[in-house]
Amino acid sequence: DAGVTQSPTHLIKTRGQHVTLRCSPISGHKSVSWYQQVLGQGPQFIFQYYEKEERGRGNFPDRFSARQFPNYSSELNVNALLLGDSALYLCASSLWNQPQHFGDGTRLSIL
Amino acid sequence: ELKVEQNPLFLSMQEGKNYTIYCNYSTTSDRLYWYRQDPGKSLESLFVLLSNGAVKQEGRLMASLDTKARLSTLHITAAVHDLSATYFCAVDMTNNDMRFGAGTRLTVKP
Numbered sequence: 365d366a367g368v369t370q371s372p373t374h375l376i377k378t379r380g381q382h383v384t385l386r387c388s389p390i391s392g393h394k395s396v397s398w399y400q401q402v403l404g405q406g407p408q409f410i411f412q413y414y415e416k417e418e419r420g421r422g423n424f425p426d427r428f429s430a431r432q433f434p435n436y437s438s439e440l441n442v443n444a445l446l447l448g449d450s451a452l453y454l455c456a457s458s459l460w461n462q463p464q465h466f467g468d469g470t471r472l473s474i475l
Numbered sequence: 476e477l478k479v480e481q482n483p484l485f486l487s488m489q490e491g492k493n494y495t496i497y498c499n500y501s502t503t504s505d506r507l508y509w510y511r512q513d514p515g516k517s518l519e520s521l522f523v524l525l526s527n528g529a530v531k532q533e534g535r536l537m538a539s540l541d542t543k544a545r546l547s548t549l550h551i552t553a554a555v556h557d558l559s560a561t562y563f564c565a566v567d568m569t570n571n572d573m574r575f576g577a578g579t580r581l582t583v584k585p
Binding site for chain 1: 479508510516517518520523563565572573574575576577578
């Protein structure tokens with residue numbers, strides 16, 4: 365079975381641009397969560413979606429938004445990119461209230 | 476605000492030695508995870524601890540949970556080079572809102 369897949373794997377943007385990251389959960393998983401991992405730190409929770417509704421939000425500015433589609437895939441959008449947004453963005457999927465499975469991440473670099 | 480603190484943050488061990496990584500958290504939770512991360516890679520789930528007193532072992536790694544003390548430990552027995560990685564503990568706040576520690580970067584030397 366396919367695991368959590370994320371695209372793209374790497375991305376380079378400049379300050380002020382916008383970016384969209386994509387995540388396909390494991391088949392049957394309806395919960396998708398997004399995390400930001402800055403180099404040398406632990407992942408920080410950004411959003412959780414379940415059944416296309418936002419169920420949780422971490423301490424991130426409104427420049428960060430996300431959505432979940434009817435097929436349970438998800439997009440993370442970041443507007444007005446800052447240098448500090450450079451990080452590994454991880455997507456995780458699960459059944460409701462069950463352990464999460466992480467994708468390989470999207471490495472975002474802001475120049 | 477939940478705080479998750481790991482120590483040590485950096486650990487250099489000789490092969491064959493034993494050591495323990497500690498994970499303290501500041502609020503009630505009955506679900507704690509340990510993950511391994513290799514450089515440039517994603518998170519690999521090692522253990523899920525679901526109740527007070529839970530102990531799980533896989534190979535040279537053993538994890539335990541004391542919910543009353545809000546403490547989890549990851550014990551390494553007879554370390555080998557292949558265990559070199561960064562280890563994270565994570566506490567499940569509620570409904571998959573997980574808070575991670577800063578990680579323990581383990582280096583096992585011959």
